[in-house]
Amino acid sequence: MTGGVVPTVELRGVERTYESGEADEVRALRGVDLSLPPGEVVSIEGPSGCGKTSLLNLLGLLDAPTRGEVRWDGRSVGGRTDRERARLRLERVGFIFQRFYLLPTLTARENVELPMRALGTPRADRQARASALLAEVGLAGRERAFPHQLSGGEEQRVAVARALANQPGLLLADEPTGELDSENTEAILALLGRVQEERKATLVLVTHNPAVAGRARRHLTMRDGRVVGDARGA
Amino acid sequence: MRLWGGHGRLRHQRLQTILTVAALATAVALPVVLLSVGGGVSQHELNDLENAGYQIVISAAGLHGVANAHALTDRILAIPSVTAASPVLSVAIDVFLGSGAAVPSLAEGVIPDQFTPTLGPTESGLFPAHLPLGDPTDELHYANGTYAGPANYSILVSSPFAQAYSLSVGQSVKLAPTANDSQAVAYNITGIFGVPLGTLGEVGAFALLLPLSDLQVMTGYAHGPGVPVPDAADTLEVAVTGAVATNPTALNQVRNEIAALVPYYGVSTLSQEAEQLQTAASVLTGFYLALSSVGLTVGLVFLALVMMRRVESDRRSIGVRRALGLPARSIVGRVLLQSVVVAGLGAVIGVVAGILLVEGLATWATGAVQEAAQLAIFVPLTLAELTGAVLVLSLLAGGSAARAALRLDLAEALR
Ligand SMILES: Nc1ncnc2c1ncn2[C@@H]1O[C@H](COP(=O)(O)OP(=O)(O)OP(=O)(O)O)[C@@H](O)[C@H]1O
Ligand SMILES: [Mg+2]
Numbered sequence: 192m193t194g195g196v197v198p199t200v201e202l203r204g205v206e207r208t209y210e211s212g213e214a215d216e217v218r219a220l221r222g223v224d225l226s227l228p229p230g231e232v233v234s235i236e237g238p239s240g241c242g243k244t245s246l247l248n249l250l251g252l253l254d255a256p257t258r259g260e261v262r263w264d265g266r267s268v269g270g271r272t273d274r275e276r277a278r279l280r281l282e283r284v285g286f287i288f289q290r291f292y293l294l295p296t297l298t299a300r301e302n303v304e305l306p307m308r309a310l311g312t313p314r315a316d317r318q319a320r321a322s323a324l325l326a327e328v329g330l331a332g333r334e335r336a337f338p339h340q341l342s343g344g345e346e347q348r349v350a351v352a353r354a355l356a357n358q359p360g361l362l363l364a365d366e367p368t369g370e371l372d373s374e375n376t377e378a379i380l381a382l383l384g385r386v387q388e389e390r391k392a393t394l395v396l397v398t399h400n401p402a403v404a405g406r407a408r409r410h411l412t413m414r415d416g417r418v419v420g421d422a423r424g425a
Numbered sequence: 426m427r428l429w430g431g432h433g434r435l436r437h438q439r440l441q442t443i444l445t446v447a448a449l450a451t452a453v454a455l456p457v458v459l460l461s462v463g464g465g466v467s468q469h470e471l472n473d474l475e476n477a478g479y480q481i482v483i484s485a486a487g488l489h490g491v492a493n494a495h496a497l498t499d500r501i502l503a504i505p506s507v508t509a510a511s512p513v514l515s516v517a518i519d520v521f522l523g524s525g526a527a528v529p530s531l532a533e534g535v536i537p538d539q540f541t542p543t544l545g546p547t548e549s550g551l552f553p554a555h556l557p558l559g560d561p562t563d564e565l566h567y568a569n570g571t572y573a574g575p576a577n578y579s580i581l582v583s584s585p586f587a588q589a590y591s592l593s594v595g596q597s598v599k600l601a602p603t604a605n606d607s608q609a610v611a612y613n614i615t616g617i618f619g620v621p622l623g624t625l626g627e628v629g630a631f632a633l634l635l636p637l638s639d640l641q642v643m644t645g646y647a648h649g650p651g652v653p654v655p656d657a658a659d660t661l662e663v664a665v666t667g668a669v670a671t672n673p674t675a676l677n678q679v680r681n682e683i684a685a686l687v688p689y690y691g692v693s694t695l696s697q698e699a700e701q702l703q704t705a706a707s708v709l710t711g712f713y714l715a716l717s718s719v720g721l722t723v724g725l726v727f728l729a730l731v732m733m734r735r736v737e738s739d740r741r742s743i744g745v746r747r748a749l750g751l752p753a754r755s756i757v758g759r760v761l762l763q764s765v766v767v768a769g770l771g772a773v774i775g776v777v778a779g780i781l782l783v784e785g786l787a788t789w790a791t792g793a794v795q796e797a798a799q800l801a802i803f804v805p806l807t808l809a810e811l812t813g814a815v816l817v818l819s820l821l822a823g824g825s826a827a828r829a830a831l832r833l834d835l836a837e838a839l840r
Contacts, residue, residue, distance in 0.1 A: 209836070245836075253748050254836040273831075274753065281750025292745045292839065309751045353749075 197229040197360035197392055198263045198283060200250055205259035207245050207416075219245040221416035222259070229360070230391040232384075234404040237413030243397045244289055246413070247363045250395065251284045252276045281309055285359030287367045289397075291350040293338040299325060299349045300334035306356045317356075324352035327382055329375065343370040351379055355386055362387065362394045368403055380406055438738065445724070445731045446771040452720035453775025453815060458782055459713035460807055465800035467706035474699050476545035479511070479662040480670050481680050482698065484691045487654075489514060489646055491690065494637065494658035495567050498539060501661070504682055506669040509542035511535060512658035514637055516644045521599040521609050522590055530586060530631035532600070534640030534658075536563040543662045551619035556581065558615065558636050566638040570656060572647050579615040581634040587617050589631070600633070602644040610643055721815065724771065725822045732764050732826035736833075743830045744838030757827040764823025765816055772815040776808050 207220040219242045227233060227250070235243050248254035249261050252268055261268050268276060280286075293302045300321045307317035325334055328348035338346055347370045354362065362383065368376040384406060387394045398404055412420030485491045494512035501510040514534040519527035538561035544552060559577030560566065568574035580600075582592050592598065592614055599609035612635065620630050637658065641647035646657035663683065669675040676694055684692040693701075736743065746756055786798035 248836055248839075253839070277747065277750045277752060279750070280748065281752075284750070286748060288745075288748075288839070292741070292748070294742050294745060296742070305746075305751070306749050309749070309755060 196283060197390065199229055199265065200227040200361065200393070201225065201260075201262040201265075202246075202249065202256075203260045203262065205249060205256040205261065207242070207249065207254070208257045219416055220249070220256070223416075223418055225411075225418060227393055227395070229393055230387075231409060232387060232394045232407045233396065233409045233411060234407035235395065235397045235411045235413060236399065236404060241413045242416040243413055244365055245416075247286075247365055247395065247397060251286055251361065251363045252280055253286070281306060282357060283360045285354035285357070285362045287347075287350050287354045287362075287364040289365035289369070291338075291346045293346055293349055293353075295338050298335050298337055299330060299341065299352075302338070302349055303353045303356050306353065310357055321352070321356065324355055325349070328352050329378060344372070344375060347371060348375070348379065351382070355382075358386075358390060360390065360392050362392055364395065365397045366399070367396065368398070368400060373402070376400070376402060438735065441731045441734065442767060445728050445767055446774065448727050449721075449724040449768055449771025449815065450775035450778055452717065452724035453772050453811060454779035454782060455720055456713060456717035456811060457776050457779025457803075457808065459717065460710065460811075461779070461783055461801040461803050462797050463706070463709050463713055464804065464807075465802040466797055467702060467709070468802055469800045470702055471699055473545075474695050474702065476547050477543070477662075477695060478545045478549065479509070479543040479664045479695070480676055481663040481665070481683060481692065481694050483661040483663065483683065483687060484659070484693075485689070486691075489516070489654055489657040489659055491658040491661055492654045493656045494661065495536075495563070495570070495656055497661060497687065498536065500686055501663060501683060504679060506666045506675070506679055507663055508666055509539050509664040510661055511539040511543040511664075512637060512661045513540075514640055514644075514646060514658045516602065516640060516646070518600055518602050518633075518644065519604050519609075520631075520633070521601065521606055522592075527601075527604045527606075528586075528590070528631065530633055532633040532635060532640055534635055534637035536637050537561045540634075543664050552634075553581075553616050553618070556616070556634070558634070560636070563636050563638050566636065566642075567656075570648060572638060572642055576642065577636045577639055578610070578612050579635070580612040580639075581616040581618050582614050583620045583630060583632040584617050585620055585630040586632065587614075593617075600643060612639075721818070725768075725815075725818050728764060728768060728819060729822035729825050731767075732760065732823050733829060735763065736760060736826045736830045739830075740833055740838045744833055744835055747831075747833070748835055748839060753831055756830055757824075760827040760830050761820055761823040764819045764826065768815050768819030768822070769812070772812040776812060 202223050202225040205220055205223045206218070209217045209219055211217060223246065235246065237243055245254070249256055255269065263279070294305070297305065300318065303321035303324055304317045307320065322334055325331060328351050330345060330348055330352070333341065333345065338349070341349065347367070351367060364383065367383065368379055371379060380403060383394060386392065396403055396407055404410060408423060410420070410422045411418050483491060491497070491512065494514070498510045498512055501507055512535070516532050517529060518532045520530050521527055537556040537558045541549070541552065541556060555561070558579050558581065565574040566572065566576050586592065594614050594616060596614045597611050598614065599606070599611050601609035618634060620632065638647070641657060646654065648655045665676065665679055669679060673696065680692055680694050743756060780803060783798050783801045786794055787801065790798060
């Protein structure tokens with residue numbers, strides 16, 4: 192497995208407005224300019240509802256901006272088809288969702304295998320890799336458990352393992368340690384850090400936790416749909 | 426692959442699935458019953474035609490509408506390739522047995538030595554080789570239309586009739602065209618004939634065979650004042666030589682010759698009759714399918730709605746799959762697979778239920794329903810086509826749901 196190439200991601204004047212049906216709309220992002228060179232480790236902090244998840248969705252090609260432009264490797268992704276964007280997500284993006292979003296009908300290992308299966312990884316390879324990833328997040332022996340049989344923290348760790356399955360170049364982690372104790376937080380951070388090092392991947396961490404933010408070398412602060420702080424340094 | 430998911434699924438979803446399967450099964454069972462029974466009955470009629478010993482039928486409008494049957498028989502027999510011309514008069518009459526009670530039955534008047542050659546291979550075994558009905562030509566009693574000759578007073582009784590009333594050869598029964606004992610005429614039972622199973626209704630199975638002239642006189646369809654049709658018959662069945670029978674052009678020529686003799690009657694060859702039967706059968710089949718398509722449409726609309734709802738309640742999982750970048754075809758494939766599985770289940774259950782229903786009717790129903798059910802034929806190809814059509818249409822039903830799955834707004838589905 193080669194893994195996804197690390198993209199350069201840029202946002203230019205990006206706005207995202209959600210239409211909630213009856214005329215009232217939410218302006219979740221109100222003009223964001225951002226450039227993420229390959230290999231950067233970035234933390235995003237900000238109060239609830241300031242648009243962090245919305246921003247991650249745009250970076251990871253899960254959503255399209257209402258206004259402005261998202262560029263990957265200098266090319267606007269607005270012009271790409273759904274199919275191309277799905278392919279990019281599958282091969283190059285690892286998403287750790289804020290609410291984990293494991294598939295309830297699949298076991299822990301099947302959840303981790305899912306992205307590899309879509310890429311056509313041979314069964315034996317993907318099973319071995321899924322087991323190895325689960326072991327790395329401390330879930331050896333829980334491969335056959337269904338999500339409803341797992342604790343919140345365990346689910347979150349399965350979600351991390353799944354995000355790493357296809358060796359993504361862009362890792363987007365939305366509160367990846369929100370449900371974890373300090374020991375597991377450390378372990379997960381170490382794993383993410385190691386993967387990032389190895390692949391020189393770009394890692395974006397949305398967090399309220401100073402320990403997590405401390406891993407980043409660049410710190411973004413958001414407020415009301417805008418990036419209001421962009422600081423460098425550990 | 427777990428299609429339905431064991432946990433966290435709402436019970437009502439399972440109920441919806443069961444209802445959809447039931448609706449589709451009902452919708453499929455209907456055409457299975459209609460097509461198999463309808464097809465069986467027409468096939469049976471066709472077989473009858475193919476097994477007949479005659480090739481041309483003369484018929485007339487109105488009840489007992491062929492007039493001058495004896496004379497016509499002679500004129501047709503004069504045509505070179507004709508080997509037999511058998512007029513048949515069928516009249517419902519009452520039979521009075523010793524007890525005095527009237528038993529309704531069907532009497533057929535025939536000319537004995539013309540009737541026998543027109544029997545098909547399956548029927549001929551059921552009758553005595555030379556019908557023991559007195560004068561084989563029926564000319565003596567008929568006596569050139571005077572009916573002044575000696576009557577035969579002999580009659581053959583069908584075996585179910587003989588069995589039901591313990592009748593045997595040598596016994597005498599009284600017959601009358603009305604339920605009036607006083608007008609009844611006594612006949613001698615001179616023979617018993619078999620009835621092929623499942624071809625005649627209950628009354629039809631109680632059948633009698635007697636000389637044409639005897640029946641004409643008894644029922645008033647002979648001569649004399651007030652007789653609408655003198656020397657009447659219902660049909661005249663004509664047999665030709667083997668060479669002509671197997672040569673459509675020659676057969677048609679004979680038909681035309683006969684038609685020229687009787688311009689006001691219908692004269693048709695059995696292949697024409699078979700064609701007409703087949704046309705009628707295919708019209709019926711079309712009608713059955715149209716009828717069934719109503720049920721199938723309802724079932725498939727139901728399926729489409731249920732699949733839509735399923736996509737709706739699965740929007741989170743579908744959203745996650747799409748967010749991970751799984752290709753559209755895998756998402757569409759799952760929805761279509763679910764749809765096809767539900768429809769396939771419904772179709773299979775429907776086919777089995779339809780077959781069981783027909784078998785049940787054949788076993789436990791009575792009368793005409795039972796007879797028709799016993800004739801049913803299950804054509805595997807038809808059943809497969811029906812199932813296939815349901816499956817193809819279920820792809821359509823699933824397709825609309827699959828499209829909805831692909832159009833899901835991800836930011837919305839993953840909130
Ligand atoms: N699909 C949506 N439809 C309508 N409104 C939305 C949608 N997604 C987000 N919002 C709104 O947009 C705003 C930003 O949401 P977002 O999820 O990006 O915030 P966040 O910074 O991730 O918050 P949190 O820290 O609580 O996760 C919020 O007001 C939210 O209610
Ligand atoms: Mg969020």
